[in-house]
Amino acid sequence: MNAPGTPSHKRSDRMVALLALLTEQGQLPLSYLADQLGASAATIRRDVALLASQGLLERTHGGARPMKGNRELPVRLRDGRNQDAKRRIARTVASLIPTGKHAIGLTGGTTTAEVLRALRHRDDLTIITNSLSIGLEAAEQGQARVLIAGGVLRPSSLELVGSLAESTMKLVNVGTAVVGADGVSATGGLTTHDEIEARTNLAMIERAQRVVVAIDSTKIGHTTLAKVADIKDIHVLVTDAGAPEAELQRMRDAGVEVHVVEGPRHR
Secondary structure: OOOOOOOOOHHHHHHHHHHHHHHHHHHEEHHHHHHOOOOOOOHHHHHHHHHHOOOEEEEEOEEEEEOOOOOOOOHHOOOOOHHHHHHHHHHHHHOOOOOOEEEEEEEEOOHHHHHHHHHHOOOOEEEEOOOOHHHHHHHHHHHOOOEOOOEEEEOOEEEEEEEEHHHHOOOOOOOEEEEOOOOEOOOEEEOOOOOOHHHHHHHHHOOOOEEEEEOHHHHHHHOOOEEEEOOOHHEEEEEEEEOHHHHHHHHHHHOOEEEEOOOOOOO
8 A cells, every 4th residue: 555645656657757748848738638648637637736736847727837947756756667677677786796795885766775675685785875765674674784874864865965974975885886866878977856965976986896877768868957977987787678779879888887677578
């Protein structure tokens, strides 16, 4: 069951698609949104009202338009998106983690959370994270050691960020940093929505022997507000088959080892 006030996965996917349409096309009538999303006008009206109440779009007479500025989706809306692809990405990332004792850094995010779940069979890892939810889940999993960096809580991502988190990261040695992001491209590098979060994630990357970016195909080729790292700072990228091949090739040309996970086979 979903927690009270949390949209179902189906509704989350529809609202994310609605926001994407507004971002791409600007102001749109409810009738067009309903047609594109295969839902009734009443359903879309309720979705628009909820998203407007959360400051993610602006209602207009008979329609909606995107908010001005670059707004980040709350984690409760992101949880249900592209879940199957994220699990397949996570299994591939887990297979890249060396056997034996190893320190793994995990940034916040739904894909990195799936990586942790794919590692539940391991009991010899040190988990280093600035994500409250990932840290607590690692402890519940019974991981050998869990270090949660302190800092200021970002409610939208449940990550601890800022100078205290950065100072903690500078004291540890990370074998593999598994990093999520809101966008990655050969020219723009790794990006996220928040400048303070970007600096905290960079602090983890700088302490890592190897950096693995785990990101679904919807974010490939996109650049968001705050730069985390250059493409040259990334060793491995794991994504799904929906990613544009031309962009993946540009990353390979920049020296990134790219893994593309295939979709499920249908009989």
